[in-house]
Amino acid sequence: MRLREFQELIERIYGDKDRGRGQEKTYMWFAEEVGELTRALRRDDEENLAEEFADVLAWLTTLASIRGVDLEEVVLQKYGAGCPYCEAVPCAC
Amino acid sequence: MRLREFQELIERIYGDKDRGRGQEKTYMWFAEEVGELTRALRRDDEENLAEEFADVLAWLTTLASIRGVDLEEVVLQKYGAGCPYCEAVPCAC
Numbered sequence: 001m002r003l004r005e006f007q008e009l010i011e012r013i014y015g016d017k018d019r020g021r022g023q024e025k026t027y028m029w030f031a032e033e034v035g036e037l038t039r040a041l042r043r044d045d046e047e048n049l050a051e052e053f054a055d056v057l058a059w060l061t062t063l064a065s066i067r068g069v070d071l072e073e074v075v076l077q078k079y080g081a082g083c084p085y086c087e088a089v090p091c092a093c
Numbered sequence: 094m095r096l097r098e099f100q101e102l103i104e105r106i107y108g109d110k111d112r113g114r115g116q117e118k119t120y121m122w123f124a125e126e127v128g129e130l131t132r133a134l135r136r137d138d139e140e141n142l143a144e145e146f147a148d149v150l151a152w153l154t155t156l157a158s159i160r161g162v163d164l165e166e167v168v169l170q171k172y173g174a175g176c177p178y179c180e181a182v183p184c185a186c
Contacts, residue, residue: 001165003096006172013176013184023134034127041116041160053157054167060153064146067134072094074147079099083106091106 003072010061018062026066030059096165103154111155119159123152 001009018026037052039045064071078084083091094102111119130145132138157164171177176184 001096001169001173003094003099006096006168009172013172013182016183027131027134038120041120041156049160050162050167051171053153053160053162053164054171056153057150057164057168058172060146060149063134067142067146069143069146071146071150074143075099075150076094078144078147079102079106079151080094089106090109 003075004070006057007061007065007071010058011065014058014062015065019066023063023066026059026063030056030063033059096168097163099150100154100158100164103151104158107151107155108158112159116156116159119152119156123149123156126152 033052033055036048037056040049040052061071081087082089083093085091086093126145126148129141130149133142133145154164174180175182176186178184179186
């Protein structure tokens with residue numbers, strides 16, 4: 001799935017709800033999921049780890065949509081040609 | 094770009110470096126970028142906002158790679174059929 005398609009999918013599922021809630025309240029959900037991912041990493045909780053990565057990405061994506069940021073466009077702009085600082089692949093910084 | 098291709102791109106640029114650094118030290122970079130995104134959101138800093146979203150996604154992705162998690166697979170598993178709780182699009186929870 002393209003990153004843009006994933007952003008559109010999350011927009012279809014949660015866009016109205018999250019825009020209605022607003023940036024700050026949506027950020028609180030994102031932060032909660034970052035916490036859950038942190039715990040799964042710390043505990044080596046393999047059962048929940050994959051799902052927590054999915055949740056953090058979903059909340060990051062919906063925050064980007066609220067702010068009108070196209071994630072696929074911005075990651076390609078920054079990382080599409082290699083490390084943005086040394087311009088090498090792999091990074092040689 | 095497919096989400097899987099983005100993960101592979103970040104793996105090629107930073108995989109060796111980030112695995113060498115290890116999960117905890119890599120997490121510190123991720124957390125720093127979450128902080129920078131938070132500040133850009135709070136300040137309505139449109140100049141840096143897009144880049145901070147890109148950085149958080151890149152560090153989340155490299156953490157997933159360190160743990161052997163395929164982001165595209167896990168987001169499709171969880172969100173591919175709509176809201177994982179009410180199964181509706183849009184979410185009706």
